[in-house]
Each structure stands twice: as C-alpha cells, then as structure tokens.
Amino acid sequence: MSAIILFLALIAVIAGWWLSQQRLTAKPWLEEGPVGQFPGGDAMTWPAAKIGLGVFLAVASALFVLFISAYSMRMNVVDWRALPVPRLLWLNTGVLVLSSIALQWSYVAARRHDAEGVMIGLLAGGASAVVFLAGQLLAWQQLNAAGYFVASNPANSFFYLLTAVHGLHLTGGLVALGRTTAKVWRSSEIADMRLSVELCAIYWHFLLLVWLVLLGLLTGWTDDFVNICRQLLS
C-alpha cells in the first residue's frame, strides 16, 4: 500500500498548496462587504471542463496506483513467475507515443487557427490509438498461444488486467476524441474547438505516462525501484 500512500501524499501537497492560496485563515465574520474587497478565495476561472478533466485524472491515477500497490504486494508471494513480455509491446509503445504527438500537433494547430492541421492531428491520433489497441490485443493473443493463460499465474493475471484497464481508458478517450472530431468537422470556428482538442491531448499524454509506468512494471524494469521503496517503508 506504500504506492498509494505516496500518491495521496502528492495529492495532499497539491491540495494543501491550493488551500494555502484560499485565505483559510480569514475571519469571515468580520469580512462583510462588496465583491472584491477581500481578495482570494474566489471561484476558479478555468473552464469547468478543464478542471473536471484534472479531477478525473486524479481519480484515474488513484485507480492505477492502487492496481500497482496490489501488484507490488502480490508479487512477493513465492508462486509469482514473471512472464516474458512480448516484443510487440515496444512497437505498441511507439505507436502510442505517435498518437500523443499527433494530438499535441493538433492542439498546436488549433492555437494557430489552422483547421486542416487540427483535423489531420485528430485523425492521425485516433488512428494510431486504434492501432495501439489492436496491437495490445495481438500481444494478448501471442501470450495466449504461448501458453501464458490469464489464470495460470498471478503475473499473467496482472498483465492481462493492467493492459485491459489501460485499454478501456483509451477506448473511453476515443469516444471523446470521436465527438471532438465530429465537432471540428461540423464547425468552421476553430477557436471554439480549442479547449476540446486541448483536453483530448492532455488525456492522451496522461494515458501515455500511465502506459510507460505500467510497461516499466510489467517488464520488471522497476523491480529494483519497487524493492528499494519497500525496504525504505517496511
């Protein structure tokens, strides 16, 4: 459970920093007066959707970190046999990186009011994300064919589970991306679309980051790191 505690500590630092900007030491019973007389503590001016995405990313991170916590606790048991990670995953990772770059491209194009660039970026990002998902399914198939079934070892179970949860999040992202693409298609005013494109790009970068962490975990690269953490905390 140390991973989730560290994550919560991070959230607590962010929340604490934000609260420290909110004049929580004010004495509201003395502060009667018109708007603006007492600075600080007003509503956020960011668009709701952006804050909403930020909160959602915190929730999704908590979910993945909890999976990672469970992973690191379960891998200590003697029956754990790490499975050989298919080479295909490296290719998939490359595709996901491309997907993220394409959406970043799209966002930059939106800021330049370049409608065509936005569209190209969105389509390329969406297509490569679909290729990534197909690649993940192919990797499952390869593992299955090689006899690494989901229930035959906890390492296998976690591999299928973590990739599936990540894939489902990406699939959800594709729905949002599809809606954004449709909006861009219909609308001529690119400025209205900028926020939607930006949010898609942020979500994609987040999922790329999550995937890199999961890949490190699944390939065993982070084993040493996890061991060090465990020794520090126990």
Next chain:
Amino acid sequence: MVDIPYDRIADIPPAEVPDVELYHPRSWWTRYVFSQDAKVIAIQYALTASAIGLVALVLSWLMRLQLGFPGTFSFIDPNQYLQLITMHGMIMVIYLLTALFLGGFGNYLIPLMVGARDMVFPYVNMLSYWVYLLAVLVLASTFFVPGGPTGAGWTLYPPQAILSGTPGQDWGIILMMSSLILFIIGFTMGGLNYVVTVLQARTRGMTLMRLPLTVWGIFTATVMALLAFPALFVASVMLLLDRLLGTSFFMPSLVEMGQLSKYGGGSPLLFQHLFWFFGHPEVYIVALPAFGIVSDLISTHARKNIFGYRMMVWAIVAIGALSFLVWAHHMYVSGMFPQFGYFFATTTLIIAIPTAIKVYNWVLTLWRGDIHLRVPMLFALGFIITFVNGGLTGLFLGNVVVDVPLSDTMFVVAHFHMVMGVAPIMVVLGAIYHWYPKVTGRMLNDVLGKFHFWVTFLGAYLIFFPMHYLGLLGVPRRYFELGDAAFIPPSAHSLNAFISVVALTVGFSQMVFLFNLAWSLFKGKASGGNPWRATTLEWQTPETPPGHGNWGKELPVVYRWAYDYSVPGAEEDFIPQNQPPRATQVVQGAAS
C-alpha cells in the same frame, strides 16, 4: 456538457455565464425523468436510495426476528440469515447513506448554496443517476437469482466470499461485485460534478470561507470518495476475476469440499487492505456531510452564528486527510504484522482531536443561543449525543488490546450502528424536516414530526445500548443463533427478545414519517420561501420550490458569511448572505 468558449486572454467569470448556456428541458420526459436539472436528479437519488433503504430496513427486521426468537420462524434458515446481514449492511452503507448524502443532498444543496444555476456538467450528472439506478437494480436482482444474494458479510472477505458453502456463490457474489463496480462508475460521474461545481461555479463574492459548512462537508467527502472508491473498484474487479476466470489474486490454495481447489498463492490480506482503504474513509464520507449539515441546522435553529467557523473548516479538512491513514484498525485480528496495529491505533486516536473540536463547537454554538426546539433541531441534538456515544466506544475499539477481545462481538455492532447508522440517519431525517419546505413549498406536520423524533431517538438507544452489554458478555456477531453456550446467561436471551421488539416498533414508526412526507406534500401548511428565517442562499431563491436555473434572471451576489444570526444592531435576527452591507438595517426577503 456545456463547453464555455475558452480564451486565455479574456476568461469569462463563471458568475456571469449567460442563461442561454443552460440546458432547457423540452418535454415532460426530459423535465421529470431524463432530467439534467440537479434538483430533479437529487430527488431521484433520494427516492431511489430511500426505496432500497426500506428494503434493508425490512431485512433488519427479519434478522431481529431470528435473533430475538430463535427457532420460532422456520422461514429463516442459517444461509438466509447470512444473506440478510450481508445485504442489510451493504445497502445501508453504500446504496443508502453514500447515495443519499452525496447524490441526494449534494445535488440539491450544492448549486443552491454556492449560488450556481446548476451543476457544471448536467448531462454527466444525469448519467450518474441512471448508472446508480442500474447498480441498485442489479443489486436488488440478486434476491431473485438462483442461490439468492451473497451471504459473505458486507465486507465480502475472500476466500469464503467465493467458495461453495457461502450462500450466493453462483450469482449473488458476481452480481454484487458488478453492482459495486457500476455504483463506483456512477458515483465518479456525480462526484466530478460536485467537486468542480464547488471549485468553479460559486457566485461572485462566495469565497471558500463564506461557504456554509454543509457545502464544506459534502465537498470534502466527495473528494475523499473520489480517491477512496477506486480501492473498492480494484478489489471488486480482482475478486470478480478470481470468481469468474479462476485467477488467484486473493485466493490462497485450499481444500474445498474435500478437493484441492484450483486456486493458489493469493493473499486474502491484500483484499482486506484494499477494502478497508476504501472502507474507513467511507465512514467519514458519510460523517462529513452529516457534520456539515448538522452545523447549519444548529446555527439556524439556535439563532446563533456557528462557533469557531474556521476551526470547523480546518477540522473537516483534517479529518478528511487523516481518515486515509487509519484503515488497518479494522484489521487488528487479521493476522497482519502486529506492530502495524500500534501505528494505526495512534492515527485512529489522533482523529479524535478534530472530531472533538467539532463536538465542542456545536455545544458552544448552542450555549446561550436562542434555541428553538423544532423538529430539525431535535434531530440535530439527537445526532450530537449519539455521535459522542458512538465515538467514545470507538476509542475503546481503536486500541489494539481492547479491540482484540471485543472484535467480532455485538459490541462492535453496537458501536458502528451508533456512530455510522443512527447518527447519520438522525442528520438525514433532520435535514429532510429542514429542507422539505424548500423542496415542496410546504411544511411537514410538526406533531407527527415530534412523535417520529422521540420514538426514533429513544428507540435507537433501547436497541443499541443493550447491544454493548451483550458484546461485553462475549455474544458474537453474525451468528444465526447462540445455542447453549455456557458464558451466555439467560438474561442475554431475554435482552435479545427485548431489542427485537423495540426494533420492530421503531421500524414501524417510520411509517408515520413516510405518511407525513406524503400527506404534507398536498395538505401541509404553505411554508413561504424562508420559513426558518435562515441566511444561506438556498432560502433566498425568487421561487419556492426553486425554478429551473434557480435564480431567475440574475445570479445572487454574496456580501457576507453564512452565519449572520442575531447580529447586534441589526433589525432582524438574521441577515441573508446576499444582502448588501449598507442595507443591513432594512431587512428584506424574510419571506418571498
């Protein structure tokens, strides 16, 4: 979802979001059924939660029948008894209390109290309710599937939760897990709304330190729930896979029905860590909204500003943070590394400090107040007493050496029913009496209300106080019947029968409350806009019940905190939050 055009140079302050941005229902269906209006969604949440809560209430009657009169009711067998306790616990904790406080009161009160027109993502908010309803239906369907609902206990510990021999091993446990997963997805949608609305959609002048404590409580509880429910999600998914695909996340190798099972190596302790990482914050997810609401009830009905507002806010935040560091005090007897227990006992006792601050502040708010013993106030006082009682036994159980002998006895049952059952329900009932006039425009009947309070309050003590004694005798929880154990005197059996009689009486007396709700809807006295002469924004709406968009043409502007009661020199004993400073002497808007 409404996207506000985003421009880095000229951000539009949320208070001035024009009316055209608001979603407008076009037909009866989108107005009352597939509504995106937070107030309608709130009522849908509340009705659904109450309906399934009544089912859980009936389940508790059946349990009491068995415990009070063992062997008399042949239609309850040991397996059914286990199913009753499981479903009663799960429904009450998650599908009733969590959904009612956050989905019900959160949806109704947050936009009104912060001066917003609606939640920020109305469409997602609507989806949240429908996913919640689906979760409830999946849960309720387990009563009708082959094998019935799961009997694993509400904590659903593996390995027994998915082994044969536990009732509901076929479908019950699968549907329970599925229902929990759906609930968490639905809650996350709603939770995003509550948090972002508080962060972003507060009206002009509504700084964080001018928020009513109700909003602080619900906001903090939602943040906690958003971070804690993923743990239950992870546990549910992994347990579901253990059951369906035969993985061994939690399942150790064991012999089942004389045969070696297919499982091996899994860690039941891992499940307990995940479950209680959710489960303990869950206590405060229910308690914090109750804390917030009760603060507002006391201040309004004692005509006095809340004592130590800043401390109250800090205590809410501190409790929210600390509650993530105490989960393993539920696991002292689980076989985890024993020294962990002392760490968790320490954090558990530390949490008593901010909680005690809150209790002192409530009492000091009452001190020399102009106390009106109306029904909401009675329930608020009932809450304080009950919460102190339940909290004190929590200090017993939080200590490892005291907990070990008391673990899994009726003492634990009595403790958590006092602190997490009766206390929050007192607040729920008080809050319904308090805000019913705003929701319907009519007052609830006072005489029926007082009858309801006294029967419920005294009854709850007659039920749960004796249970502490039973627990000290060593009477175990979750047992179908006690048999002829030597350490259990005959008086324990008569006490059990007594508890059952009282429980049934109190249970049936709730029908008076339901009748009151229905009768007052049509025949209740018209309440006007602000019957309690309260300061917070929800009482200052131009219409009662508030119309779509809450505020008419213009959003309110806030000039003061939420607790300007009995201000010296003011003409009336309350000053609404939206009243400009210069007009303090001329109070308007007492009743619209």
